[in-house]
Amino acid sequence: MKRPLTFLIGLLSASLAVTPAAKTKSKTRATFAVERKADRLLLSEGQKPVAEYVWDDPQILRPYFANLHGPLGTKLTRNHPPIDGKDATDHSTMHPGIWLGFGDISSTDFWRNRGRIRHLQFLMPPTITEDRVTFTTQSELLTLEGKRLGEMANRYVLSRRPAGWRLVWEATFTATEKDLVFGDQEEMGFGARIASECTELKGGALLNSHGATSAKQTWGKPAAWCDYSGTKDGQRVGITLMPGPNNFRQSWWHNRDYGVFVANPFGREAMKQGTKSTVTVKKGDSLRLVFGAVLHEGKAYDPASEYKHFVESSQ
Secondary structure: OOOOHHHHHHHHHHHHHHOOOOOOOOOOOOOEEEEEOOOEEEEEEOOEEEEEEEOOOOOOOOOEEEOOEOOOOOEOEOOOOOOEOOEOOOOOOOOOEEEEEEOOEOOEOOOOOOEEEEEEEEEEEEEEOOOEEEEEEEEEEEEOOOOEEEEEEEEEEEEEEOOEEEEEEEEEEEOOOOOEEEOOOOOEEEEEEEOHHHOHHHOOEEEEOOOOEOHHHHOOOEOOOEEEEEEEOOEEEEEEEEEOOOOOOOOEEEEOOOOEEEEEOOOOOOOOOOOOOOEEEOOOOEEEEEEEEEEEEOOOOOHHHHHHHHHHHHO
16 A cells, blocks of 8 residues: 555556557457447457446446457346346446446445546556557546545456456555545445356356355355356356455455355455454555456366466466
């Protein structure tokens, strides 16, 4: 919790001049592409969609990824917005796909859209190489009344892995106005909503790094990673969420049989793992969090091996 956001902005801005897109090395493998709209980026690979990154939504007041697909084109997250009659429509403005949300930062609820994480600018516009897309944004944390609480820099890296795509979300919170205080709730951290066909209620499966299965057995427990998978369009597909090994502490898991799962390093009391916890970032200091998500297709997928690679690449 040491380096202020101004340091990070300078570092990232300097990198803009030295990060041109690399030339494609292979003519046989499709490359990533990014199309910018007024409110979002459309990420694709070849002619197939990969994800939408949304930074300006009148209902969901924080940045998020929606409609994420695997490399074969299977949509792995719940349709966003949910389709009535095909999807459960609960939490439609809280569970858009993959997100970073917090039910309590300095008494403001950014999970339930009672505060706003407002996009300010791209510190680094999308940089595309054969195997990855990288971009960085700057946002500010506001109460619903518009009071500024702090800043947030998000660095995103979407990369190619043998079993699918890996999305790494690095968030740096800086207390620019006064101390930032992260509270103790279930709804804090890095979350995903699996495709409706793959929920535990529809025959899908949850597995954590300790070998525990089901939402009931994994809820509230600490784990290095958690995988939610099922069968869709005849393919075994899923999503693995992985807290970064250098985060300030381990994550507990808020998992549900209807398809949501969340890596939560803040909710110690809420997750029934000890006394109430608050995490304070002193004015002028920063808190860095890193999370990864693997979007995978195929029976041969091994979440433990993917986590090992994630840890090695985080060093």
